[in-house]
Structure formats: structure tokens, C-alpha cells
Amino acid sequence: MSNENFRRELNRAFDGMSGQPSPTLARRIRSAVAQPPAARSYYWMAAAAAVVIAVLLVGVLFVANPLHRPTSNVGGPAPSPSASPSASPPATPSPSASPTQASAPFQCGTTYGPITQNGPAVAYVSDVRTGSHPGYDRITITFGNGAPTSVEVKTQSNATFTKDPSGQTVNLRGDSGLLVTIRGADEHTTYSGSTDFKTGYTKLQEAQQVQDFEGVVQWALGLSGNTCYRVYLLTSPDRVVIDAQTGT
């Protein structure tokens, strides 16, 4: 078969496959080109709609918080809880409360919680730090593998606490106190820092671990003056932050 024969037969076959375009094709295309891009951008519109729906969904989930896991007891920019390095200099960047949160009000003389939240069977304490800031002294208890299942803070009018399970009585510095009870927690497996901070701060004068037994961790806080405090349960990393209000 010569080149010309091959080409002729091939083109005949192509003709059979394609036929003629519709006489309206050019008009159709003029019309399509004349349409504003927005009218044709179905995929972009669908993508934009999907993004909007996703953002709304995330927003609703965030607000509704279906897991009932508090990220803080109230909203509020808690100032950086980078506890004072006087206690134990952090090996990692200081955890800080979200700067977008509004300051939580201090509560005086009342019990906090117990607040329950989802978390691992045992949340291991990885770090404990204290720090002094304008308006409050802070203790931060950080967990390495998730949040503890329950947190409770009780006030008391003295700084005397009972160690558990020994039953030994300890007198902390200060004349009032807070007893922080964290259930579903363990402080002896991954935490090797201090269990007794004698801070020298004006408000939070001492913080001492008084229990680390059967999944319950307790910290006793010796305060001077009244017991106005606030609690944050924060994430990334998971931590319990307790601020004792100064100047009161």
C-alpha cells in the first residue's frame, strides 16, 4: 500500500468516525465564551461551598463541643502560663493558654468541679511548674499522653493537708489552701521533677504533691490570704492550670 493509499484509506476511516460538526457549534462556543466565568465555574463554586460548609461544621463542633471536653473553664486569654523557671526550667517551650481566650474570672472560696473529660485511662504527668505573674501566681500540671478524666479543686481555710495513703499531716506555707485532685492520673511514671515547690511568691507560697496513688494525683497549694482562683483545662499540650489571684 502506497503512502497515498494508506493516507486516503485512513482519512476515510476517520471521516466515518467523526462526521461533520453541528452547524450550531460555533454559536454555542461564542455563547459559552460570552458567559461570565462565575456562571461556568461549577467546580469552583462547589469547592467554595464545600469549604464554607466545612468551616461552619468545624465552628459548630467547636462551639457545641460534643465531647464535653473543656478547653478552659471559661474563655479568655490566660496570660502565658509559662510558669516561672524558678521551679523547673522547661525543656520544651512553655505551654501557654490560648491568647484568644478572654480572661476567666476568679472564684473565691468555692469548689471547682469535679470536671470530667475524655482522656486515656491514665494520664501521665510530664511536667509541673509554678510561676508568678502580674495579678496571679500559677501552677501548671502538664500531661504527656492526654487529659486526665477528672479535675477538682477544693478550697480550705488553712494550709494543713493530709498525705495519702500515708495519712501524714503536712503544713504548707501560707494560711489557706487549695487541694487539687486529679483522677485518672499518674505522676510517678514519667515525672521526676520536684514534688514540693517552696516558691516564695506572695500568693502561692508552696505547692506539694500529697497523693500519687491508685490513679489519683493530688497537689496541695498553700496560699496567703483568701482563696480566689481560676482553673484552665488546656490542650496542646494537655494541662491543668490553676491561677491564685494576688492582691486579695
Place this chain on the structure above:
Amino acid sequence: MSAAVMEQPPQILARAAQGDQDSFSELIEPLLDPAYRLAAVMLADRGAAEDAVQEASVKAWRKLRQLRGDASSLRPWFLSIVANECRMARRTRWWSVIKVADVDAQDRPQPESYSDLHRALLRLSPDDRLPLVLHFYLDLPLDEVAKALHVSPSAAKSRIYRSAKRLRADLTMEEVF
């Protein structure tokens, strides 16, 4: 058709690139017929071919500023958009419809009137048909085939020859070019 494109003054292309729809239509309309033929052969579905050409035209209109070179580059550039659109059309509808091309090629009894060459052509994949359409059916010179395929002229020549050999194993290079 080829001459018509070549004779487009550069000003028309410049005006089209600046958003003048009439200038764009003036440029693109001579290319609709080859574009349709290309799409029809690739898709083996005339309705889908017109849809592909329409979508390719809209894309060309949007991306005209990306065209490199003068008006002579327009045809291979546009035909490459059409070919891409055909590939996309095949990919996006594979799950929803049985492609006519496949039915034709594999299942549907082929008319007795079809020549051996026609039947062999239907058995080729669309991407194998593409260089043959560009070179033989649309009669594009080798450098334009190369531009449309985004390959070098020598690679385009190889692809044309390879596809042609799939149609007739005993073809020589001289018979193809």
C-alpha cells in the same frame, strides 16, 4: 484552514488576549472544525466531542495570555487543549457511562463495510489515534504535531510511525511520511 490561521494579524491575537471576545472568535472559529474532528476520533462520540471542543474553547479563552509564540502557535496549542479535554472527558465519565468508543471497539459488531484499516483504527487507544489524526487527518506539519503532543519533532515522528505500525505491521517509514 491552515493559511487562514497563519494570516491572522498579530493585532487580533493581541486584542483577544486583552479580552476582546470578537477577536477571540475570529481566531478560534477556523479551528473548530479540526478540533471537532480530533475530539470525535478520540472520543468516538460526536456529542461528547462537541462538548469537549466547547470546554476547550472556554479554557483557551481564559488562558489565551499563556499562549507563547505568535498566531501560528495557536492551532497546535488549541488542539493540545482539545486533546487534554478529551482525556479528561474519558476519565470523568468512565464510572457513569459505558464509553461508546469502547463499545465500538470491543463489543459492538463492526459493520462489514468497515475496512481492515478502519477496524484496526477502532482498536487503537485514543492516545494512539491522536498522532495519526493530527498528522494524516488534520494534515498538520510535523512541528505542529510535535507542539500539540508536547514532544520534540523527532519524538512526534516516532509516535506517528509507531501508531501507524499498529494499524499495519508491514508499513515502512517511507509509506508513512
